[in-house]
Amino acid sequence: MFSISKAVAFIAFVGLALVLGCVALLQVTQAEASDQTVTVPAPEVPINSFGYQGVEGGYQDHIENVASTIPAQLQPALKGVTFVNGCHPWSTKELGACAYGTFDPAGWGADNSSGHKWANSIWVSSRAVTTGTLSDVLIHETGHAFAHQFFDDCYFPRQAETSVKQLLLAHFAHDRADAAELLADAFVVAYGTDTGTAHTYYLDSFN
Numbered sequence: 622m623f624s625i626s627k628a629v630a631f632i633a634f635v636g637l638a639l640v641l642g643c644v645a646l647l648q649v650t651q652a653e654a655s656d657q658t659v660t661v662p663a664p665e666v667p668i669n670s671f672g673y674q675g676v677e678g679g680y681q682d683h684i685e686n687v688a689s690t691i692p693a694q695l696q697p698a699l700k701g702v703t704f705v706n707g708c709h710p711w712s713t714k715e716l717g718a719c720a721y722g723t724f725d726p727a728g729w730g731a732d733n734s735s736g737h738k739w740a741n742s743i744w745v746s747s748r749a750v751t752t753g754t755l756s757d758v759l760i761h762e763t764g765h766a767f768a769h770q771f772f773d774d775c776y777f778p779r780q781a782e783t784s785v786k787q788l789l790l791a792h793f794a795h796d797r798a799d800a801a802e803l804l805a806d807a808f809v810v811a812y813g814t815d816t817g818t819a820h821t822y823y824l825d826s827f828n
Contacts, residue, residue: 676707684750723762726741745759
């Protein structure tokens with residue numbers, strides 16, 4: 622079963638990975654140099670060009686402004702990411718409701734097709750803004766992006782057959798919760814600014 626101690630262990634785990642240079646090496650090759658200021662880029666695809674009714678847009682500027690305050694350690698994972706204020710089509714279909722947030726690396730549609738214009742995007746609902754959970758939702762989704770960008774193809778020397786992401790997901794394995802969601806919540810624990818009232822739905826529900 623999962624326990625909050627695993628979130629603490631995760632923080633130490635990430636610190637170890639950084640010390641060993643596993644993440645740093647990928648940042649050098651896939652992102653900006655570590656000594657440069659990294660900011661959230663403007664969307665390469667205008668959100669109003671998606672032609673999808675789930676785009677809300679009313680809080681677009683606010684979401685991008687808050688995203689720019691995400692800790693510098695996580696910003697390389699946001700390189701090229703498009704932020705969208707709205708309800709992601711695939712998540713909405715799966716949940717039957719508008720998700721607070723969704724990271725979509727492949728551009729998934731409601732019909733399970735991929736390759737749509739919103740590939741490499743983070744969608745954030747207006748409800749995440751109005752309920753005061755925006756910052757934590759953004760860090761949670763950035764956690765998904767970070768794991769996808771830097772841990773999928775990252776390996777420790779003595780465990781070359783298993784990626785860091787697979788090791789982390791095994792560490793967060795739970796019989797009733799998606800390990801990837803628990804891992805993303807751990808990013809909120811590690812990098813969120815208000816730990817007393819952190820929005821960590823999966824940790825709160827399945828701890």
